[in-house]
Amino acid sequence: MHFTSKLNKIIDLQNSVLCVGLDPDLNKLPNTLRNETDSLFKFCKEIIESTASYTCAFKINFAFFEAEGTKGWDALERLVQIIPVGVIKIADAKRADIGNSSQKYAEAILKKMDFDAITVSPYMGTDSIAPFLQWPEKGVFILALTSNPGSTDFQQLKTENSTLYLEVAKKANGWNTNKNCGLVVGATNMASIKKIRKAAPELPFLIPGVGVQGGSLEDSILMGADTQGKSVLINASRSIIYKSSGLDFAEAAASEAQSMQQQMNEIRNSI
Amino acid sequence: MHFTSKLNKIIDLQNSVLCVGLDPDLNKLPNTLRNETDSLFKFCKEIIESTASYTCAFKINFAFFEAEGTKGWDALERLVQIIPVGVIKIADAKRADIGNSSQKYAEAILKKMDFDAITVSPYMGTDSIAPFLQWPEKGVFILALTSNPGSTDFQQLKTENSTLYLEVAKKANGWNTNKNCGLVVGATNMASIKKIRKAAPELPFLIPGVGVQGGSLEDSILMGADTQGKSVLINASRSIIYKSSGLDFAEAAASEAQSMQQQMNEIRNSI
Numbered sequence: 401m402h403f404t405s406k407l408n409k410i411i412d413l414q415n416s417v418l419c420v421g422l423d424p425d426l427n428k429l430p431n432t433l434r435n436e437t438d439s440l441f442k443f444c445k446e447i448i449e450s451t452a453s454y455t456c457a458f459k460i461n462f463a464f465f466e467a468e469g470t471k472g473w474d475a476l477e478r479l480v481q482i483i484p485v486g487v488i489k490i491a492d493a494k495r496a497d498i499g500n501s502s503q504k505y506a507e508a509i510l511k512k513m514d515f516d517a518i519t520v521s522p523y524m525g526t527d528s529i530a531p532f533l534q535w536p537e538k539g540v541f542i543l544a545l546t547s548n549p550g551s552t553d554f555q556q557l558k559t560e561n562s563t564l565y566l567e568v569a570k571k572a573n574g575w576n577t578n579k580n581c582g583l584v585v586g587a588t589n590m591a592s593i594k595k596i597r598k599a600a601p602e603l604p605f606l607i608p609g610v611g612v613q614g615g616s617l618e619d620s621i622l623m624g625a626d627t628q629g630k631s632v633l634i635n636a637s638r639s640i641i642y643k644s645s646g647l648d649f650a651e652a653a654a655s656e657a658q659s660m661q662q663q664m665n666e667i668r669n670s671i
Numbered sequence: 672m673h674f675t676s677k678l679n680k681i682i683d684l685q686n687s688v689l690c691v692g693l694d695p696d697l698n699k700l701p702n703t704l705r706n707e708t709d710s711l712f713k714f715c716k717e718i719i720e721s722t723a724s725y726t727c728a729f730k731i732n733f734a735f736f737e738a739e740g741t742k743g744w745d746a747l748e749r750l751v752q753i754i755p756v757g758v759i760k761i762a763d764a765k766r767a768d769i770g771n772s773s774q775k776y777a778e779a780i781l782k783k784m785d786f787d788a789i790t791v792s793p794y795m796g797t798d799s800i801a802p803f804l805q806w807p808e809k810g811v812f813i814l815a816l817t818s819n820p821g822s823t824d825f826q827q828l829k830t831e832n833s834t835l836y837l838e839v840a841k842k843a844n845g846w847n848t849n850k851n852c853g854l855v856v857g858a859t860n861m862a863s864i865k866k867i868r869k870a871a872p873e874l875p876f877l878i879p880g881v882g883v884q885g886g887s888l889e890d891s892i893l894m895g896a897d898t899q900g901k902s903v904l905i906n907a908s909r910s911i912i913y914k915s916s917g918l919d920f921a922e923a924a925a926s927e928a929q930s931m932q933q934q935m936n937e938i939r940n941s942i
Contacts, residue, residue, distance in 0.1 A: 423772070463768055463775035469783060473744040496792070497734055497765050498819040501694070504734035512740060521767070521792045523814055525821020543794055548769040550796020553842060560829045571824060 403517065403539035403580035407604055408630045410488055411456050416661045417621070417630070417668065419457040419490065419606065420653075421637025422447065422479075423464050428642055430649050440468060441475040443649075447641050448483055450654040454661040457488035457633055459606075460515075480513050488633075490606070491515040494543065496528040503531040510538045517541060519584055519606070522568045529575060536578040539604070544568045544596055547586025547609030565592065569599040582606060585624060587615025587634075593623040602626070608635040617660075621667045629668035636660060674788065674810035674851035678875055679901045681759055682727050687932045688892070688901070688939065690728040690761065690877065691924075692908030693718065693750075694735050699913055701920050711739060712746040714920075718912050719754055721925040725932040728759035728904055730877075731786075751784050759904075761877070762786040765814065767799040774802040781809045788812060790855055790877070793839045800846060807849040810875070815839045815867055818857030818880030836863065840870040853877060856895060858886025858905075864894040873897070879906040888931075892938045900939035907931060 401409075411417055424440045433439045448458060460479065465472035483489045495505045495518065509515050510532065517539030520532055532540045545555050545565040555565040562570070568583075575581045585596050587609035596605070605624045609615040617634065625632040640660070644652030672680075682688055695711045704710045719729060731750065736743035754760045766776045766789065780786050781803065788810030791803055803811045816826050816836040826836040833841070839854075846852045856867050858880035868876070876895045880886035888905065896903040911931070915923030 425771075425775075461768075461772055463766075463772040463779075467775040467779045467783075469779065470741055470745040470748060474741045477741060492768075494768050494792075495734075495765065497732075497763075498817065500696075501732055501734040504696075504738040508734075508738045508740065512738075521765070521794050523792050523794045523825060524817050524819060525824030525826070527819050527821040529821075546769065546795050548795060548798050550798040550800075553796030554794060554835065554838065555796070557835065557838060558831045559835075564825065564828065564830075564835065567825065567828060 402536040402578060404602070404604055404631065405579065406537065407488060407539065410486060411630050413486060414456050415665065416454055416456045417632050417634055417664050418455045418657060418661050419459050419633040419635040420447065420451050420455045420640055420657060421459045421461060421492070421608070421635045422641065423461040423637045424641065425464060430645055430647060432647060438475065440465065440472060441479055444479050445482060446650040447653050450650040451640065451657040452484050452487055454654070454657040455487060457490055458483050459490040459492045459635055462491065462493040477513060480515060489516045490541070491518040494519050494521050496520045496524050498524065499527045499531060502528050506531040506534070510535060519543065526575070533575060533578055533580060536580050539580050539582055541582040541584050541606045542568060542572045544572070544583040545586050545589065545592050546584065547588045547615060551586060566595060566599050569596045572603060573600040576603060584608065587620040590616065590619040590623050593620065597623060602631065604631045604633065606633045606635060610634055610636060617663060618667050621664060622671065625668065625671060627671070629671045634664060673807040673849060675873070675875055675902065676850065677808065678759060678810065681757060682901050684757060685727050686936065687725055687727045688903050688905055688935050689726045689928060689932050690730050690904040690906040691718065691722050691726045691911055691928060692730045692732060692763070692879070692906045693912065694732040694908045695912065696735060701916055701918060703918060709746065711736065711743060712750055715750050716753060717921040718924050721921040722911065722928040723755050723758055725925070725928040726758060728761055729754050730761040730763045730906055733762065733764040748784060751786060760787045761812070762789040765790050765792050767791045767795050769795065770798045770802060773799050777802040777805070781806060790814065797846070804846060804849055804851060807851050810851050810853055812853040812855050812877045813839060813843045815843070815854040816857050816860065816863050817855065818859045818886060822857060837866060837870050840867045843874060844871040847874060855879065858891040861887065861890040861894050864891065868894060873902065875902045875904065877904045877906060881905055881907060888934060889938050892935060893942065896939065896942060898942070900942045905935060
C-alpha cells in the first residue's frame with residue numbers, strides 16, 4: 401500500500417489527525433527522570449504509551465537525540481521499535497544531500513530503522529530527494545513553508561512566475577508518482593496553506609506550528625485538509641509532552657492529546 | 672581566533688587548500704577491511720594518517736556513518752578525535768531546523784563532538800542558521816550552489832532581483848558578523864562561482880565537485896579563491912579515498928592527495 405493510502409487509513413482507524421512530536425529536551429524532563437540513565441528513552445516511552453490511542457503519528461526530532469551522541473542515537477533506534485504498528489512513525493531529520501549520500505540516509509532511516517516517513521529539505525533538488533521516494537510505502541515530507549520567522553528569507557521570495565515555497569510544492573506534486581510525497585506546511589500563514597493545497601491537491605500535509613508556536617488549529621485544518629478532512633497531520637510537540645513537569649507528565653500528555661484529538665475532529669466534522 | 676582567520680592560517684601552515692572528504696562506503700572498502708569489525712573507523716583512520724600532511728581539512732560525511740546506525744555514530748565520534756589539531760575538521764551534515772532544534776544540532780556537532788565547522792542548508796532562513804554561528808571559532812558553510820543536477824530546480828531560479836543561490840550568498844554575507852560564515856559552492860559552473868565570489872568577497876568557499884563529479888580544478892581555484900589564493904577549500908572524496916581498492920589504499924590516497932595539493936598550489940601561485 402502506498403504511503404498516502406496508509407496514512408489516510410490510519411487517520412480513519414485512529415480517528416485522529418494528531419501527530420505527537422517527540423522533542424525530548426533533557427533540561428525540561430521531570431526532575432525524577434532527568435538524572436536517570438536512559439532518561440530520553442524512558443520519557444518518550446511513557447509519552448508514547450499514554451498518548452498512542454489519540455494519535456495518528458509520532459514525529460521524532462533527531463536533533464534532541466543527536467544532542468546525546470551515541471547514547472542518544474541508540475535510544476532513538478530502540479524508541480522507533482516500540483511505537484505501535486498502527487501509528488505512523490515520522491523521522492524529523494530534515495536530511496538531503498547529493499544522490500549517493502541521500503541514498504545512505506534513506507536506507508538508514510527508512511529501511512534499517514524502519515521509520516514510515518521522513519522530513520527532507522528541498523534545496524538541493526530532485527536527485528537529492530529521489531532516493532527517499534523509492535519505496536512507495538515510505539512517505540517523504542518536503543519542507544515547503546515552515547513555521548519559523550526565517551521562512552521569509554528564502555521560502556517567500558518571489559520567483560519569475562510564483563513564490564519559492566509554491567515552486568517547491570509544484571515540484572513535489574510532480575515527485576508524487578509513487579503516491580508517497582507530502583509537504584511540511586507551517587500553521588502560521590493561512591492564505592499560504594490554501595495556495596499550497598491548490599498547488600498540490602492530493603499531497604498529505606504535515607502541519608507544525610499550532611500549540612507553542614501559536615498557529616490557528618481551526619484554520620490549519622480547514623485550509624490544509626482534503627475535502628474529506630484527511631491527508632493532513634497536525635503536529636504538537638511541546639504543548640503535549642511538557643504539559644506537566646511533574647510526575648504526572650504522561651497522564652497530562654494523554655489528557656492534552658485527547659483534548660486536541662477531539663478539537664481537531666470537531667473541526668474536521670464541520671468540513 | 673575567528674574561523675576564517677584560523678582556516679587561512681592553516682592553509683598557510685599546511686601549504687594546502689585540499690579538503691579530503693571521508694565518505695566511507697562499506698561496499699567500496701578493500702576486501703580485507705570490509706568484513707572486519709569497526710571497518711569504517713579503521714579505513715578512515717588509515718586515510719587520515721596517510722593524507723594529513725597534504726591537506727588543510729577533512730570533511731566527514733555523516734550519511735555514511737548514520738548508515739551503520741549506533742555503531743557508525745560511535746565510529747564518527749572516535750574519528751573526529753584522531754584528526755590532527757592542525758587540520759580543520761568539517762562535519763558534512765547539512766543540518767538546519769527551527770531555532771531550538773538547530774541549537775541542539777549545533778551543540779552536539781560543534782561543541783560536544785568538537786568539529787571545527789559544519790555544512791548547513793539555508794532553506795529555513797536566519798533563525799535556523801543562527802545557533803550554528805554563535806561561536807566565532809566555529810565555521811558554518813551554507814549551501815549556496817551545489818554540484819548535483821538538482822541544483823537547477825530551486826537554487827538557480829530567478830528571483831525578483833537576482834537568483835536564489837545569489838540571494839543565499841548575499842544573506843550569508845550578512846550573517847558573517849563573527850567572521851565564521853562560509854559557502855558551499857559546487858565546481859560545476861564557473862561563471863556562477865565568480866558571481867558568488869563577488870557577492871561574498873571574504874567568505875571562505877568549500878568547493879566540492881572536482882574529481883569524480885568532473886568540475887575543473889583550475890577554474891574553481893581561479894574563480895573561488897580570494898586575491899591571495901586563500902579562503903577556499905577544494906574537496907575531493909572518492910578520487911582520493913578509493914584511488915586503490917587494494918591493500919595499498921592508504922598509500923595510493925596519500926600519493927593522490929599529494930599530487931592534488933601540488934596541482935592546486937601551482938594554480939594558486941599563478942594568481
